Amino acid sequence: MIAAPFYLSIMVLQGAFRGYQDTRTPFQIMILANIVNLVLCPLLALVLKMGVVGAGLATAASHLTASLGLLVLLFKNNMLRVADLWRVRPFQGSLSLARTGAILSVRTFSILSTVSLATTTAARMGTKELAAFEITRQIWALFARMFDATSVTAQSLIPLHLGRGKYTTARAITNRLLSLSFAVGILFAIILVGAARPLAQLFSRDPVVVALVASCFPVMGLCEPVKGNVFVLDGCFTAGRQYVFLSGCILFACLGSAASLFLVRWASLPLPWVWVCLNLMMVLRGLILTQRYVHPKYSPIPVQDIPASSSDKQPPR
Incomplete structure (x- = not known):
């Protein structure tokens, strides 16, 4: 709970830097924050015998480091001024931001609920x-974080060209x-398919868990190309401000x-079928997006550029 405000501020501050086409600064600050966590976690949890409390404090310290570091650099680079913090925002603008946040929260809630159900x-x-699923879920999340780099790239570059009416470049x-x-x-x-068992053996010595993990990795792997494209399209639709459709x-x-x-539960199917269900979520998203x-009328990025005099027009939502 101590780290929650700092964690939320990190999300906002990273978005601010992305708006300025700067992804290097957040990357460097997050490396520093992770080093802080890496040093403090074993020190507090193991050396000082604080256990889970020590690990939590280490995480809170890393979030505090990242939040303060990003905020200081935002001021230092003249991206934000102290006077901006005291400026009263128009109610309509705040309401618009709240509406967008509420719409996007549906996306986050849906994904987290589905993973929790799995x-x-x-x-x-x-x-x-359960142990095998948690191992595979961590690998799934790791690859998702890697794919998220392409989503961030799309969210940073595409709006720049959409705002200039250069739809061909954005596409x-x-x-x-x-x-x-x-x-x-x-x-x-x-x-995941070719090295399923050796990878599984890195995470557990229990032969049953290893066998379960090895049986799930190929199922996960088959959907990775689709997952990669889904992350790009997520970024594309976010850049095109089609929040309602995306959610x-x-x-x-x-x-x-x-x-x-629920069908897997009813039929008592084995663990790999849980990953078939999670793959279905990605496949459906990929097909719809x-x-x-590619739709000529409703795409977040129209096919043809618009004249310079009309560059303030927005793509259809």
């Missing part, structure tokens, strides 16, 4: 199944990111995944 489904199968950037993320997804798939798409995909998870992206 976790409880694995827990109903047994302790070893070219999106297509290039889609190709790159798909290639990286294939690489991740090869790793609705994710909600629909998560409902489909949740329904399939791709169909919208």
